[in-house]
Amino acid sequence: MIKKKYNNLNDFLEDASFNNWVLQNNATDIHFWEFWIANNLDKKELVDKAKELILGFSFKTDFVNKEKVALEWQKLESKILAQKTIPKRKVRFLRQFSVAASILLLVSIGFYFLNSTSKVTHKTNFGEIINIKLQDGSDVTLNSNSSLSYYKNESRKVWLSGEAFFQVDKKAATNAKFWVLTDDLSVEVYGTSFNVNTKKNKTDVFLEEGSIWLKLKNGADKKMIPGNYISYSADKNKILEDKNIFNPATKTSWKDGSLFFENLSLEVAMDKIEETYGFSIIFKDENCKNILITGAVPATNIDICIKAIEKSVDVAIIRQGDNLIISKK
Structure with a gap:
């Protein structure tokens, strides 16, 4: 962490690490700023104001107005009326064409269905580590004696047995979720870095960066912030460990x-x-x-x-x- 002086609001607002602390996005920055604030209580008022400004940013949501909806509806009605005035001599040809188009559509739907439901599985042997690039752009490092499965056209929902480190690509345009499912729980994220281990009849989750939600098999939800480590067993129906890890290498060094x-x-x-x-x-x-x-x-x-x-x-x-x-x- 680079040491510098923080004397006014802009010093805080323009600092990336301070923003990470406010948004709880990086374990290292969170630990640094908690220590810094505890040792610089004279700056607490500035810190609180800067935090309020960062959290207070909002974005205007644009809605389609009624006039635009009415205009588009009129266009659609005009197209429907035009189709009703097609000369009779063209009807026979159109019927033949529609039959062919229907067959083509059924074939296309069948091909898409078969393609989308085909399952992809990656497996590793003991002492083997592999890197996987998913279709959505996310990266997965799969540890030894582990497997990762997902449907070909739905790689943002994966099933894990063993251990893997995820670097999920955030889809800003669609805000699409990414799911990791195990026998004990499911992990719900948008874009972040985290480690999941399902060995020893339990699931351990360590969050390196960002934020995630755990949905436990007993129905409970658990939010995690960077540095959190949670171990849960569905068999025992309880959280075995819930603590902060100050050295991420103890949980993620295997991927290197x-x-x-x-x-x-x-x-x-x-x-x-x-x-x-x-x-x-x-x-x-x-x-x-x-x-x-x-x-x-x-x-x-x-x-x-x-x-x-x-x-x-x-x-x-x-x-x-x-x-x-x-x-x-």
Whole structure:
């Protein structure tokens, strides 16, 4: 965050980060301004005024007037009357043409229906990450052992099993919603960046930028702002976690090819390794579970991953078939 002085309203109104704080659009800016305001209480009056001005902006909505509607209706009536005066000698030809047109229309509708209902599915293997560009312009990064499905002509509604990071393209002209559906909940957005993980019989959602609504399977709604992390289980019918994450990398680093651990127990960290690579984790020494680990390991190379963990927390990890066996050195 660039440090500068804020002495008048324009200093606040022209600052992009201040606008992000007012509109709750960016976790980093929100945290910065909350800290700044707490330490600059003498500027609170200016801050409140600037906030009111930003939130007070409105746009005029234009409606079609009655005269315009009446004129267009008259044009339509004229066309209908003109069609009624078509000479009889043309009727037979028009009937033949209308039959052909009807057949063509039915074929077109059938083709469109089949095309629009065809489902597209992307799947990944363990240790594999892929990038997907949806038809609406949105970008999806699909994590290992995950799948994403959507209908060909309706890519703004997707079904997720596993984990994915979404960068949804906002449709300003139509204000079209984007939906992510899981077994536990649905995520409703217009344009934003967020992470969804459906593993471990629950759904975890982390919002990096923008705002979203969660519609839980129990019927409840939940609004999220940048930095929020919510974990919900439909099986248990409750929210398991609801907190703010101050380091987004702990939830989204995987999309860049690494898993970032911040003061986690080795047991929790290895749960993530199990999700990513598909190995079962066996601790030969129970005390190893409580060792704390901080650092990053690769999300696409298990051999380098094992060596990085061994070096970081001074343990031995042995691969035996589909198992990773952990013990003290």
